[in-house]
Amino acid sequence: MSDLTRLTLADAREGLAAKTFSAVELTQAHLDAMARAKGLNAYIVETPDKALAMARASDAKIAKGEAGPLEGIPLGIKDLYATEGVQTTAASHILEGFIPPYESTVTSNLWRDGATMLGKLNLDEFAMGSSNETSYFGPVVSPWRRNGSDAKIVPGGSSGGSAAAVAARLCLGATATDTGGSIRQPAAFTGTVGIKPTYGRCSRFGVVAFASSLDQAGPIAKTVRDTAILLRSMAGHDPKDTTSVDAPVPDYEKAVGASIRGKVIGIPKEYRLDGLSAEIASLWDQGVAWLRAAGAEIREISLPHTRHALPAYYIVAPAEASSNLARYDGVRYGLRKTGKDIVDLYELTRAEGFGKEVRRRIMIGTYVLSAGYYDAYYLRAQKIRSLIKRDFDLAYQSGVDAILTPATPSPAFALGEKGSADPVEMYLNDVFTVTVNMAGLPGLVLPGGLSSDGLPLGLQLIGRPFEEESLFSLAQVIEEAAPKIGLPESWWG
Amino acid sequence: MSTHVNSSKLIPGATGEWEVVIGLEIHAQVTSKSKLFSGASTEFGGAPNSHVSLVDAAMPGMLPVINEECVKQAIRTGLGLKAQINLRSVFDRKNYFYPDLPQGYQISQYKYPIVGEGVVLVDLSPTEQISVGIERLHLEQDAGKSLHDLGANDSHVDLNRSGVALMEIVSKPDMRSADEAKAYVTKLRTILRYIGSCDGNMEQGSLRADVNVSVRKPGAPFGTRCEIKNVNSIRFIGQAIDVEARRQIGILEDGGKIDQETRLYDPNKGETRSMRSKEEAHDYRYFPDPDLLPLEFDQAFVDELGAHLPELPDEKKARFVSQYGLSPYDAGVLVLERASADYFEAAAKGRDAKLVANWVINELFGRLNKEGKSIETSPVSAAQIGGIVDLIASNVISGKLAKDLFEIVWTEGGDPAQIVEARGMKQVTDAAAIEATVDEIIAKNPDKVAQAQAKPTMLGWFVGQVMKGTGGKANPQTVNEILKSKLGI
Numbered sequence: 001m002s003d004l005t006r007l008t009l010a011d012a013r014e015g016l017a018a019k020t021f022s023a024v025e026l027t028q029a030h031l032d033a034m035a036r037a038k039g040l041n042a043y044i045v046e047t048p049d050k051a052l053a054m055a056r057a058s059d060a061k062i063a064k065g066e067a068g069p070l071e072g073i074p075l076g077i078k079d080l081y082a083t084e085g086v087q088t089t090a091a092s093h094i095l096e097g098f099i100p101p102y103e104s105t106v107t108s109n110l111w112r113d114g115a116t117m118l119g120k121l122n123l124d125e126f127a128m129g130s131s132n133e134t135s136y137f138g139p140v141v142s143p144w145r146r147n148g149s150d151a152k153i154v155p156g157g158s159s160g161g162s163a164a165a166v167a168a169r170l171c172l173g174a175t176a177t178d179t180g181g182s183i184r185q186p187a188a189f190t191g192t193v194g195i196k197p198t199y200g201r202c203s204r205f206g207v208v209a210f211a212s213s214l215d216q217a218g219p220i221a222k223t224v225r226d227t228a229i230l231l232r233s234m235a236g237h238d239p240k241d242t243t244s245v246d247a248p249v250p251d252y253e254k255a256v257g258a259s260i261r262g263k264v265i266g267i268p269k270e271y272r273l274d275g276l277s278a279e280i281a282s283l284w285d286q287g288v289a290w291l292r293a294a295g296a297e298i299r300e301i302s303l304p305h306t307r308h309a310l311p312a313y314y315i316v317a318p319a320e321a322s323s324n325l326a327r328y329d330g331v332r333y334g335l336r337k338t339g340k341d342i343v344d345l346y347e348l349t350r351a352e353g354f355g356k357e358v359r360r361r362i363m364i365g366t367y368v369l370s371a372g373y374y375d376a377y378y379l380r381a382q383k384i385r386s387l388i389k390r391d392f393d394l395a396y397q398s399g400v401d402a403i404l405t406p407a408t409p410s411p412a413f414a415l416g417e418k419g420s421a422d423p424v425e426m427y428l429n430d431v432f433t434v435t436v437n438m439a440g441l442p443g444l445v446l447p448g449g450l451s452s453d454g455l456p457l458g459l460q461l462i463g464r465p466f467e468e469e470s471l472f473s474l475a476q477v478i479e480e481a482a483p484k485i486g487l488p489e490s491w492w493g
Numbered sequence: 494m495s496t497h498v499n500s501s502k503l504i505p506g507a508t509g510e511w512e513v514v515i516g517l518e519i520h521a522q523v524t525s526k527s528k529l530f531s532g533a534s535t536e537f538g539g540a541p542n543s544h545v546s547l548v549d550a551a552m553p554g555m556l557p558v559i560n561e562e563c564v565k566q567a568i569r570t571g572l573g574l575k576a577q578i579n580l581r582s583v584f585d586r587k588n589y590f591y592p593d594l595p596q597g598y599q600i601s602q603y604k605y606p607i608v609g610e611g612v613v614l615v616d617l618s619p620t621e622q623i624s625v626g627i628e629r630l631h632l633e634q635d636a637g638k639s640l641h642d643l644g645a646n647d648s649h650v651d652l653n654r655s656g657v658a659l660m661e662i663v664s665k666p667d668m669r670s671a672d673e674a675k676a677y678v679t680k681l682r683t684i685l686r687y688i689g690s691c692d693g694n695m696e697q698g699s700l701r702a703d704v705n706v707s708v709r710k711p712g713a714p715f716g717t718r719c720e721i722k723n724v725n726s727i728r729f730i731g732q733a734i735d736v737e738a739r740r741q742i743g744i745l746e747d748g749g750k751i752d753q754e755t756r757l758y759d760p761n762k763g764e765t766r767s768m769r770s771k772e773e774a775h776d777y778r779y780f781p782d783p784d785l786l787p788l789e790f791d792q793a794f795v796d797e798l799g800a801h802l803p804e805l806p807d808e809k810k811a812r813f814v815s816q817y818g819l820s821p822y823d824a825g826v827l828v829l830e831r832a833s834a835d836y837f838e839a840a841a842k843g844r845d846a847k848l849v850a851n852w853v854i855n856e857l858f859g860r861l862n863k864e865g866k867s868i869e870t871s872p873v874s875a876a877q878i879g880g881i882v883d884l885i886a887s888n889v890i891s892g893k894l895a896k897d898l899f900e901i902v903w904t905e906g907g908d909p910a911q912i913v914e915a916r917g918m919k920q921v922t923d924a925a926a927i928e929a930t931v932d933e934i935i936a937k938n939p940d941k942v943a944q945a946q947a948k949p950t951m952l953g954w955f956v957g958q959v960m961k962g963t964g965g966k967a968n969p970q971t972v973n974e975i976l977k978s979k980l981g982i
Contacts (some may be wrong), residue, residue: 012544082554102547104554195495208556213783242785320783323586326597327551331650342648346590369588369778378780 004029005169009073009226012172016043016062016072023072026172027051027116030074033197034118034170036493040141042155042165044079045087046119054116061114062236070233071114076171078162080127080468081107081122081217082206086117091125091135094328094335094353102205104206105177105238106217113233116141118171122161125355126325127182127210130429131418132160134357139415142190143168143488147454150491156186156429162220163190167487173221173230177207180313181408184445187220188407188458191226191447191485192219193475198465199440200245201231203238208302209324211317212243214437222487224446224475228252247466255469256476261295263474266400269289270306271432273409280406280457283448287404287459290481291474301400303391306435308384313434314427315368315381321358322365328353360423396464403472405432409456411451436462443473448482456485502670502681502949503711506742509975511708513738514715515674516628518665518703519681520659521691522635523566529634529658530557537697541640541651550654551595553895556784559584563658564788566606566690568798570660573684573805574627576611578795582631584785587779592650593637601661603779606631607788613664614681614807619822625677626665635659654698660691666705666715667704671731671738678702678727679829683806688830695726702730704758706737708745717751721758721765733758737765741835809834817846826854832868833858839875840882848880856899877902880909889913891920920968924975930962931955931975942980949982 004026009016015021031048051074058072071104082088082100089095103111124134131154133142142155144162155164159176163186166174177185178196187194195218209215220231232253235245238243267288272281292298330336330349337348354362368377395403409431419426436443441462448459459478463471503510530534531548548555568690571578585603586596608630616622637655641648662681668674682693682700699751702725707718719741721733736758741751755774757763805814806828813824813834827850828834841849857878861871880943883889890898890913901912913919934955945951952973959972 082552088553090553098553100552100554102552204554205556208553209784211783240558243559243783257734319780323588323778323780325596326590327553328589329590329592329597331592332550332595333552342592343590366778369780371776371778374778374780 005033006173007172008223009172009221009229011283012073013070013229017067019062023055023062023116024052027055027074027118030118030169033168036490037168037170039492040143040164040168040170041138042122042140042161042168042170043076043119044089044091044122044137044161047086047117047155050086051116052109055249057219058116068112068114070110073115073172074118075110075115076118076121076162076165076174077107078159078175078177080123080124080177080208080241081175082208083117083120084121084367086221088120088208089136090127091123091137092328092353092358094349095208096136096335098334102206103242103308105203106234106283109233109236110175115233121159121165121174124158124160124182125358126321127158127177127179127215128206128321128357128361129157130181130185131415132157132164132186133415133419134355136355136455140164141415141492142414143490143492144190144412144455145488145491146333147224149453153412153455154189154415155392156189156412158182159186159194159220163187163192163194165291166190166192166220166222168492169487173219173226175217175234176220177210177215177217178215178433178443179210179317180437181430183218183220184433184443184458184460185408185429186440187445188447188460189456191456191487192220192222192446193224193446193479194218194230195227195237195444195468195471196436196442197231197468198245198442200243201442201466201468202471203236203241203244205238205240209320211320212324213320214313214317218436224444224472225253225256227421227444228256228472245466250469252469252472255472256414258469258473259295260291260473260477263296263401263470264399265291265296265298265474266301266395266403267298267406268301268303268306268395268403270303271405273431276406277410279451280409282492283457283459284404284406286482289449290478291404293481294477296474299400301395301398301403303388303395303435305384305387305391309388309438310427310431312381312384312388313430313438314364315377316385316438318361318365319378319381320371322362322369325354325358325362337362354481357423385438388435392435392462394438394439401464401467403462404468405460405462406408407432407460411453411455411457432460438483441465442468443470444468444475446475446479447485448478450483450485499669502673504708504738504742507746510711511738511742512669512711513734514666514707514709514718515668515670515734516705516718517668517674517677518705519662519664519678520701520703521662521685521693522699523563523632523658523660524690524692525560525562525566525658527560527562528656529560529563529632531656532655535657539653541649542653545652547653549652549836550597551597556598556642558780559785559788560658563632564607564790565798566658566688567630567660567804568795569688570662570685570690571608571611571630572795572799572802573690574608574611574630574662575686576615576627577609579605579607580611580790580792580795581605582607582788584632584782585779589775591636591639592648593652593655595637595652595655599634599636600782600785601633602631605787606876613677613680613684614874615673615676616825617676619820623667623673625667628663628665630660630662633659633661662683666707671734672951674704674734675727675731678730680796680806683829687805689803689804698725701725702734704730704737706734707751708738708741716745717753718967719751719753719765720755722755722768724758729758729760732760732763733765736763740765799902803831813837817841817850819847819850823850823854826858830868836868836871836875840879842879844879844882845886848886849878851963852878852882856896860903872903872906873899876908884909884913888968890918894918894920896966917968919967924971926958927963927967927971927975928979930967931972933978934958935963945980946982952976952980952982955980
């Protein structure tokens with residue numbers, strides 16, 4: 001049998017429906033690939049028994065003609081999603097060994113639709129990072145390498161495990177989350193497709209919180225169609241999350257392949273940063289050309305507050321994080337280090353339980369919310385946030401349907417190459433993506449080509465609120481027009 | 494507001510008189526089946542940690558969902574306080590670390606509370622009423638309970654209360670004595686109980702007060718205040734205010750100054766103690782809770798709740814005065830508890846309401862207090878009280894016999910009229926029967942007759958003899974009249 005891990009999710013769905021292969025075979029193929037790919041460190045926990053049990057159940061349903069939309073599709077789950085009975089850590093020592101007695105709504109939706117779980121995917125600790133190097137369980141290694149080099153490359157972050165697992169064919173699709181670019185940047189770095197839907201489209205219930213007003217669940221997969229299929233199952237209103245939106249979930253897959261003729265695409269001039277690499281600029285121009293060729297109208301737009309987005313983001317997100325992470329105190333679950341009194345317990349537990357980047361962000365967040373600084377930092381950042389949102393609103397009101405930008409200012413970098421001296425160097429990775437979270441908009445990233453040294457480069461499409469369908473239509477056009485970069489061939493075993 | 498200085502409330506000091514200024518923050522537990530942001534039960538007295546949801550325990554990824562009933566209770570209460578209802582309010586996080594605070598923050602309302610300014614009218618005596626301004630009312634989560642006495646080295650945490658809804662009701666600094674503060678809390682509790690938004694049970698912690706106290710020379714600006722935390726009875730509120738006011742006056746008269754701080758009242762020692770100074774005060778890092786959208790509803794929602802609000806104590810009191818002709822004082826006593834007012838109205842129906850009020854207030858309430866019973870557990874029903882009053886009104890029994898009858902009904906129960914019939918307790922109003930007894934006594938006691946004729950106050954002796962002779966059943970007025978005419982005095 002040909003390697004089932006090379007199938008797209010959509011192809012696998014057809015194969016299962018046609019009984020060309022079984023769900024157990026499909027799942028086993030991925031479990032075998034995972035066993036060979038330990039060196040990538042994409043999974044924190046693998047759940048082969050659970051995966052095969054779910055696959056057997058799927059085969060039974062397929063046999064009875066009761067298959068769900070994702071029946072028998074093996075997925076990897078970012079370890080930020082609570083999974084009942086399966087360790088959930090947020091890649092933090094402080095939650096090592098924590099086994100939730102509950103399931104996140106998004107993963108519940110996936111299991112409801114028949115998907116099977118291969119395991120829990122690595123990530124930056126508490127989703128704080130852009131390279132997957134802050135994980136307590138060690139960095140994830142990208143399956144991609146530079147031409148003629150065996151230097152280990154980062155898969156991006158925080159959903160580095162999700163992106164690497166999809167790119168290395170260790171699952172047919174993965175859940176991810178995006179607070180400032182954590183779905184899109186890793187997708188760009190690994191030549192995969194990722195969508196951060198509109199804020200409120202997916203439930204946050206059971207997803208370990210980083211920054212509640214920015215966090216949003218979404219899928220990473222091999223193709224535009226595959227992400228559309230996954231998002232349909234993941235999305236939906238949840239009474240357990242007050243910020244989730246009660247609006248019907250469209251059949252996103254139907255938008256894949258729809259005509260984009262007459263769509264107005266905004267090109268924000270502020271994203272043409274000083275010092276933007278020629279490679280990235282040229283990819284962006286390519287993207288414009290592909291969309292124009294498919295009948296879209298291209299229009300230059302201005303999003304004047306863009307340059308304030310990153311600093312404002314790095315106030316709002318740590319502020320919320322400092323509060324969200326207060327519950328990890330060693331009292332009820334997770335790591336506990338006792339001392340002479342309760343304050344000692346807090347300090348010892350949190351000092352040992354949290355990694356350096358998490359501690360840094362808790363401190364930044366605590367600082368910007370403290371008396372005397374709140375107005376100068378947090379309140380101003382929220383005002384900037386409103387202005388950023390207004391920039392987008394005005395663009396959309398002027399008739400723009402979607403916006404095209406680069407996904408990242410550079411291709412993936414090597415492990416240890418960035419951020420060790422200056423964290424801002426790492427934060428700059430999010431410069432094109434944070435605006436989308438600040439405005440609560442949907443953003444999709446897909447590969448547009450390769451860099452001169454052979455690493456994937458991504459393009460980002462930003463849509464109107466709850467118009468993910470437009471993004472899928474536009475992305476499909478680019479996917480068809482762009483050079484087929486494919487996925488890397490195994491060097492990892 | 495009581496901006497006037499009432500000299501009777503001033504506290505004498507070595508340097509002259511002082512005025513105490515009091516504001517109260519009342520934490521009232523909202524009556525609801527489940528907690529403010531989770532479905533866990535709010536029932537009191539469960540086994541430790543038996544009413545705890547995943548949200549209450551702040552498990553990773555859990556999210557709060559507002560309990561609509563708690564919102565309705567806050568609105569009802571706001572309406573009862575004649576307060577501004579804010580159609581848009583915001584939940585904030587108040588961040589601090591404590592083992593009984595699982596989230597590491599309390600969800601509260603900081604800048605934008607659900608209820609704004611209002612007013613409570615407080616009766617101090619039959620003739621004195623003050624109005625206490627309400628600054629705001631907001632919804633917030635209660636914390637759990639730390640238990641330090643279960644193990645030698647460990648503390649334990651019970652999260653049953655964690656996440657239970659509280660209303661924090663903040664008054665303006667409008668009170669000028671411990672009595673005013675006590676009367677305010679009593680009135681507030683009455684209003685809450687009428688509305689049914691808080692059971693007001695201070696023993697179980699359903700109602701707790703933070704008491705802000707400062708002193709000043711009459712007419713001077715407000716002094717520096719101290720906040721006495723978590724006082725859990727009305728009596729202790731009064732004591733804490735008196736003790737704290739005297740402490741502050743002592744410091745000021747010795748040339749010292751008051752430090753703004755948080756203090757605790759120790760009822761055993763009768764003193765307040767410093768808990769933490771202003772410098773040690775927590776920086777709570779309030780910010781809007783990003784897990785919750787602003788709380789919004791429309792005026793129609795408020796109006797609907799208002800339409801179903803019960804008659805409140807002030808309105809009921811006014812109606813008792815106008816409808817039943819009661820004195821404002823009696824009406825005020827009757828409306829203190831909704832159940833008492835209902836009891837009175839049931840008993841007063843079709844009867845002499847003033848007479849009923851007298852019996853309810855003097856006999857029934859006196860007896861209930863003595864026995865530590867509430868109106869809900871009264872052994873004497875409204876119908877029984879009504880029956881007793883009917884017998885008095887129709888001259889079947891005397892007031893004195895009525896008290897005996899009340900005693901029988903209290904201890905044995907039964908229909909008052911039947912008891913009177915069966916036990917021959919009917920008052921003798923038949924003049925001929927009384928005359929016979931009078932004649933008999935006069936005949937037997939010629940010396941006393943002479944004395945009485947010389948000294949009319951001796952009449953009392955004859956009355957006593959007649960009552961004795963009739964088993965107390967003779968109508969005292971008739972006895973008097975007959976005796977006077979027979980003795981010629």
